[in-house]
Amino acid sequence: MIKDLEATGIGITIGITVFLLVNVAMGRPLLPGAEREHEPIVVPEIDLNPESLYAKNCAACHQANGEGLAGAFPPLAGSEWVIEDPETPVRVLLLGIGGPIDVAGESYDGVMPTQGHLNEEQIALVATYIRTNWGNEGSEVTTEEVEAVKAELAARLSTPCSGGEELTTLRGAE
Ligand code: HEC
Structure with missing residues (x-):
């Protein structure tokens, strides 16, 4: 029983590590929304004429x-x-x-x-x-x-x- 839990824990840890490594290797952002930083910010121009x-x-x-x-x-x-x-x-x-x-x-x-x-x-x-x-x-x-x-x-x-x-x-x- 305890052995099963340990095995599951190790399995999850390996899964997360592989997921992170693959994403980093492919240059993908790890957090959702992180890629938005690269979009230009458009400030609407206010007419002062x-x-x-x-x-x-x-x-x-x-x-x-x-x-x-x-x-x-x-x-x-x-x-x-x-x-x-x-x-x-x-x-x-x-x-x-x-x-x-x-x-x-x-x-x-x-x-x-x-x-x-x-x-x-x-x-x-x-x-x-x-x-x-x-x-x-x-x-x-x-x-x-x-x-x-x-x-x-x-x-x-x-x-x-x-x-x-x-x-x-x-x-x-x-
Ligand atoms: C859709 C048409 C419309 C637009 C757009 C509009 N007005 Fe008017 N304006 C009117 C009408 C009609 C009246 C008279 C309202 C009444 O009979 O009570 C009026 C009244 C006025 C008055 C008071 C009366 C006078 O003739 O001195 C001023 C001052 C005025 N408008 C300035 C402006 C300025 C400055 C703008 C733009 C930032 C503007 N209006 C945009 C239709 C318009």
């Missing part, structure tokens, strides 16, 4: 020239919401917006999806872009400002802004 950020994320609706499309997409050029303070456009980008809003003397009632897929730095860059182009003379928007607005809105980031009225209330609540 304001012009391209605008072209990819905004121009389809607000147009390359920032004029929007009459009756459907409001202009960013000459918009009081864009120019007056740096936080308001950032709120629009973080929350998205859907509901009545007057822009440059015209009424709109459309839906803009949140731009929350952009990170804080990208939002600062694109907000700066719309505040400083097409004759708009707003100040630069910093990443820190975007982070502060995001923290302020943390409890309600999943609910879009309901339109111009709420945007005005949020502006006053600073």
